[in-house]
Amino acid sequence: MTSQRYLIIGGVAGGMSAATRLRRLDEHAQITVLERGGYVSFANCGLPYYLGGVIEERSSLLLQTPESLGSRFGLDVRVLTEAVAIDRAARTVTARDLATGDETVLPYDALVLSPGSVPIRPPMEGGDRTLTLWNIDDVDTAMARLEVQPRTALVIGAGFIGLEMVENLVHRGLEVTLVELAEQVLPPIDPEMAGPVAQRLIDAGVDVRLGTRVVAIGADTATLSDGSTVPAEFVLGSVGVRPETSLAAAAGLELGERGGIRVDEHLRTSDPHIWAIGDAVEKVDAITGEPRIVALAGLANRHGRLAADAITGREIRVRDALGTAVVGVMGLTVATTGWNEKLLRARGRDIRVFHTHPASHTGYYPGAEGMSLKLLVDAGTDAILGAQGVGGEGVDKRIDVIATAMAGGLTASELADLELAYAPQYSSAKDPVNMLGYVAMNAADGLTPSIQWHEVDAAVDAGATVLDVRNPGEVADGAIPGSLRIPLDELRDRLDELPEGRLIVHCKVGQRGHTAVRLLAQHGRDAVNLDGGYLTWKAGIDARELVADAAELAA
Template identity: 40%
Template sequence: MKKIVIVGAVAGGATVASQIRYYDKEAQIVVFDQDDTMSYGACGMPYVIGGKISDPEHLIAATPDEFKTERNIDVFLKHRVTKINRQLKSVEVLNLETQQSFNESYDFLILSPGGTPIVPETPGMESATMFTLRNFNDMKKINHYLATEKPKSCVIVGAGFIGVEMAENLVEIGLNVSIVEKSPQVMNILDVDCSALVEKELSDHGVRIFKDNFITNVNDSKISLDSGETLEADFILMSIGVSPSTKLAKDAGLIIGDTGGIITNEFLQTNDSSIYTIGDAAENKDFITGDAKRVPLAWPAHRQAFIVAKHITGEQIPFKGLLGTAICKVFSLDVALTGLNEKTLKDSSFEFKTITQKSKSNAGYYPDHAKVYLKVHYDSLSRKVLGAQAVGGKGIDKRIDVLSTAIYAGLTVDDLQALELAYAPPYSSPKDPVNMVGYRAK
C-alpha cells in the first residue's frame, strides 16, 4: 500500500488528494496545511469582499471531516511541515496549536505550498492599516475591517489580476480607490493597447491610477509616492505579486529554477523522483517556447494534480506546458489572454505578425451587443497562432478559449477562417471575430 503525504490543502493539494483516491482506493493519503481552512475557491475572495457572494462559506468545497468520511483521506489543518528528510523519506510536522512536532513517513511526497504575498519594506508601513489577500483568513480580516471600521478610501498597490478585481469590488461598495503601479501600465502582462482599454475602464469608474510609481513612505493615512505626490487612504491593500513558498524545498536540496519556482519535469517530479510539486510553487515550461514558466493560477494547479495522480497510480501522462490562459472582470469589461504577448515575442527570436480585429460581440441589430477588441499574434513563417488577447463587454471568454484551443492544436491563423463556430444573433455573427482574424491575415 502506497503512502502519500501532501503539503497544502487548497486548489492543488486538495485536488491531487481526491484524484489519487479516485484511482487508488487503498493508498494511505495524509494532507497537512498550516491554515485553518481547506479546499476553498481563492479566486472568489474579491467577490465576497465586494458583496457579490453573500456568504464566505460558499467558497469552501470540503472540510477535513468530509475528506475523512467520504474519501478516507486524513487532513490535518493548523499543521506546518517544517522539514523534509529525503534519506528517511519522512517529513517533520509542527502542530501549531500544541507546538509539538512529529515525523510522518511517505512513499511519495507532493508539495503544493502556494505562495506568500510580496510586501516591500517601506518606511512607516507599520503605522498604516495594511492588508494582503492571499488566503481565507486574509479575506475574513478585510471583511471584518470593512464592517467595523467603515473605511472610505483605499490605496491598492499593484495593478495585476487581484489589484484590478479588488478595485472594482471596493468601488462598488462605496470606497474611493487609487492604484499605485510600478510598471508603466496596468496589467503589464497585456499588450499596451489592451492595457489602455483596461486603464480607461478603471478611470471611468473613478479609480485614480498612479503608474511608474511606488510608495516611498507611509505616515499613518498619508502615503508618499516616488513621484512626489501624497495620497491619503484609510487602508492599503498590498497586491504586487506572490513569491512561491520554496523554503521547505530549498532546505531539502530540491532545485529552484529561474522563475523562483521548484523545477519539475513533465510528470511534475522534482530532482527527487519521489517528490512532486504542483501549483503556484511549481516551475514548468512554456507550451510554445519551452522556456521556464510559472503560472500561479487555478487551471495549472488542477491539471498538474491530475498528472501527478495518474503518475503515482501507474499511468504516465506528460504535462505539455503552460499557455497562461487567463480572464478577469473589470467593471463592464472582460479581459482575457492566452499564449505569448507582444513584449515576449519581440524579446524572442520569433518573426511574427499581428491582426487587430474590432467587432461586435454578436449581431449588431440584436439589442444586447457589445464591442470586442481582439488581437492575435502569429508566426510569419509557419503562420501558427502564438498568442491572443481580447477585451470587451461580452463574449470574451468564448473567443479566448477558441484561440487557446487553436494554439494547443497547432492551428495556423488561416485555419481560423474554417472554424465552424456557433452562431445565432444573441451570441455571435455569421463570421465570428475569430473567423475574421483568419480572413484578414496576410
C-alpha cells in the same frame, strides 16, 4: 502488499486534487494532507468578491472541510499543521501542530509538494499596513479592517487580482487609488489593449497612477515615488507572488532558474519519491519551451490530478503552459492567452500583429456589445503565439476558442475555417475569431501589408501620407492629425488626388482599409493598412496620454 502511504503538503487546489485522485486510484492507501492554514479547498479566486460583498456568505468560500474530505475520501486532513522538514533519506516529514507546537514525524512512500505561492511585499515604511488577499485569514483580516468604515483605499499593483480588488472596493463605496509601477494597467496585456481598461477605471472614479510606486505608507495616506500623496486609510497590495519553496530548498530539492521547484515531465522533483505541483513549481512555457512561473488555479488542479496518476504508475503527459487568464473590470472582460507583443518584440521574434473590433453578435440583433481583439502570429510559420481581448459579452469565448486552436496546433489562417455556433444573438456568420483568421490569411498571403499604430509616426516622418477612408461623419468624431480624407466609396474615382509615395490607409477598424489597400495596390500604389484602424491607433495614443497625465498630476 502493505498499503501505500501518500503524504501531501498543501491542501488547496493542487494538493487536494492530488489527494482525491489518489483515493480514487488507490482505495487502500493511507493519504494524509498537511495544511499550514486553517482551511482546505477554499475558493481563493473568490476572495476579492467576498471582500466586495458580491459573494455574501463567508461559508460560500469554504468548499470542503477536513471532515467532509474524511468521510467521502478517507483522507486524514490536518489543518493548522505545518510541514517543517523533509528527511529525504528516511522518507519522513516532520509536521508541527501550529496550535500546540507538537511535532510528529510522518513516513511516506510518495510525497506531493503543493505549497503554493506567497504574495510579494516590497519593503517600505509602513508596509505592514498593506494587506493581501491570498487566503481565508487574509480576507478575515481585511474584512475586520473594513469594519471601521474607511472612506479611502489604496490598491498597489494593477494586475488581474489588483483590478479585482479595485472593482470590489469601488463596489463597497470606497474612494480608490490604484498605483502601478508599469506604464499601464494589466501588464500581461499590451498597452493599447490596457488603455481602455484604465479609462474605464478612471470613469468609475478610480484615481489611476501609472508608472509610479508607493514609497511609504502613513497612518491614512501613502507617498508615491513621484512625491505625491494619496489617501490610503485601507491598503491592499497585489504586486505579484513568489513560489513558496522554503521547505523544498531546505530539503535540498533542485530549484529552477525562475526560482520555482524544478520538476521533470512527470512532475517529479530531483528526489524520485517527491512530486511537486501548483504555483510553487516551474512550468514549461508553451511558446518558448522555457521554464516559466504561472500561478493559475486551472493548472494547479490539473497537475494535482496528473501527479496522482504518475505516483500510481500511470503514464502522464503534462502539456506546456499557455497562461490563459481572464478578469472582469467594471463590466469589461479582459482575457489573454500566450505571449503579448511587448515580450515577443523584446525577444526579437518576427511577428505579425492583428487588431480587430468586432461586435459580440450581429449588429441587426439588439444588444450587441463591442470588443477589441488582438492576435500575435509568428511571421515565419503563421503559428498563433498569443491573443488578447477586451470588451463586453463574448470576449472570454473568443479567447477560449483561440487557446483551444493553439492547443490543437491550428495556424492563424486556419482560424478562418473554424465552424463556430452561429445564430444572430450569439455571433456573426463570420465569427470574430473567423475574422481574425481572414485578416491573418490576407497578411500571410501578402495581400494586405499592414502597419501598427506605434509605427505610424516614423512612417509619416519618412514621407508617407495617412489616408483616412472613413465617412465625413466618422472623421468629425476624431481623426489622425494631418490625414488626407477620401471616403472608400469615392476612392476609385478620386485616385488622382492622392499624393506620391507610401499611403497609410485607415478606416475605423481596418476592414474598409483592407478593401482600399487592395484597390490601391492594383492601381500600382504602395499602400499599407493601419492595423485595427482608427480605434486601435486612438487606443494606443490614449494609453500614452494616460501616462503623461499621471506624470503631469505628480509634477
